[in-house]
Each structure stands twice: as C-alpha cells, then as structure tokens.
Amino acid sequence: MSGPWLTPVWRQLSSALSQQRFPQSTLLRGSEGLGIxxxxxxxxxxxxxxxxxxxxxxxxxxxxxxxSGTHPGVFRLGVEESVKVDDIRRLNRWAQQSSSVGAAKVALLYGAGQLNEASANAFLKTLEEPNANTFFVLLNLETKQPISTVLSRCVQLTVSQPTEAQLSAWLSEQGITVPDDFALYYRVAQGSPEALKKLLDEDKAEFEIVVNAFTAIPFSAEPLIAHISKQAKALDWSLQLLQFALRCSLSNQTSEALSALISHHSIASLQSCHSDLLALRQAQYQISGLNLAQQLYPIFAQLER
Ligand SMILES: [Zn+2]
Incomplete structure (x- = not known):
C-alpha cells in the first residue's frame, strides 16, 4: 500500500489475509484522501x-x-450516494445467498457513518451472524461515527492522518518538489496526501496567485476578488490560508510565505475576515445566484485598512 501512514493498519490486514484469518466484519476509519x-x-x-x-x-x-467492478461476489454500497434501508435489504439478501463453490463474498460498505438507525437495524442481524466466508468491510471516512451497535460488531482499525514530516518525505520520494514553506501547503490541504499532491502538481501556480494577493503590500482586495471570481477553489484556499495565518499569529510562529500578512494585520482583523468569509462560504450553498464579488468586497476591504 502506498503511503507510510497506511502501514500500521495495512500490516494488521495483510497478516490477517495471509493467515486466512480476515475478520468477517471490519470497520476502517480515517479521513478522506488517505487511500483507505x-x-x-x-x-x-x-x-x-x-x-x-x-x-x-x-x-x-x-x-x-x-x-473492473463486475465481480458477483463483491457488493458495493454507498460509493456515490448514501445508503438507504432498501439498499441494506438488498445487501442482506445478497449475503444470505450461498456463493458458487463456497467462494468468498465481500461487501464493501462506504459511508458507514451515514447509516441511520433504520438502516443500521436492518443490517445488524446479517452483521451478527454472517454466512461462512462472507466478509463485510465498512468504511467510515466521514466525521460522523457509525451507530454504536454497528461499531461494536466490527474489528475497528483507524488510519491516522500523516504528519507533516511523513508527507514531505513521501512527496520527495515521488519526485515532487517540496516547497520551502511546506507547513502552509500541509494546512491548506488539511493533511490529505491526495489534496496535497494535487495542490503541488496541478494547482501550485493558481494557489501562489492567492498567496501573493494576500501578502501584497499595500493589500488590495481587487486582485484577490478577481481571482476568486474566476477560480472557485481560491475561496477555500483563502479560508485555509487565513486560518493558517491566524494559527501562526496566535502561537507566535512565523510563516515565510505569509510573513507580510501576519505582520501587517492585527489578529482581530484576520479573525473577522476569516469568520465573514466562512459565513459567505456557507451562504453560497444556500443561496443560488449570490453575487460573489459584491459580497467579497466588504470582507476583504477589512484588510485594506
Ligand atoms: Zn488473483
């Protein structure tokens, strides 16, 4: 498995596989983008x-x-949409059918945290008394935990978020240049290896436009707003970047890339800008046809003072 953060869990799984002792119900936990x-x-x-x-x-x-996703002995649920009671009933029927010549069957249940009580209850009996050679692998990549009755019936394995040092070494091994101010990139990608790789591989130039706009002296809202209007991701980057600047300010740490932003603005104005931007981000989901540029102006104007 790729990525040193997977090693502890992978060791347990591969040893169970090679000893033919794979648990019939396993719950894999961790955040998205870790390769779970x-x-x-x-x-x-x-x-x-x-x-x-x-x-x-x-x-x-x-x-x-x-x-190819076409094996009749593999049942996948919740890959694209959340699991409903009817889906669980379908899974139960599949689990009860005996497989050809006693071959193994594996159900992969994505979004285990999304199971509501009715779905979880419908699933419990199957989980409690699985047919021989039938395996359930549940994935919980969302922050919401599965219902405790489901949890208690599974062998739980958690993949921890990689550290900054682990990710930096991993990227170098893959021939990706690790930037000097790696801490900033790590925070913006929220420690996700996949997001970080994408940020450095595909989005670096675009991301740097945002960094440069935030650190320009004097600060001007216009270029930043123009960029966010063109590139939707720039709004999320702005949020992460402000959060990182705040974290540095509050802990008296420095960030080479953001030093101008940190030294020229008070903690109060960074905080206010961040919370207004966060509120706008949430409003975006609720209000269609929101004039983004118009909303952004007063938020960023706070940094022009
Ligand atoms: Zn094979």
Missing amino acids: EAMAEYCAKALLCETQSGRACNRCKQCQLVE
Missing part, C-alpha cells in the same frame, strides 16, 4: 483471488473482475 478505499478494495481482491495466497495476484479472472 484502495486498501479496502485490495482486501476484497485478495480474499477472492484464485491463488488464495493472502495477496491479490492481479492476473487471475477473479482479480480482474473485482478490479
């Missing part, structure tokens, strides 16, 4: 692989069917 989905998919493949070696050979028919 790929790890769960690999486990499904390894459980079904013709070699039965505890690994996925990636060459046999079973591995290929799992890979």
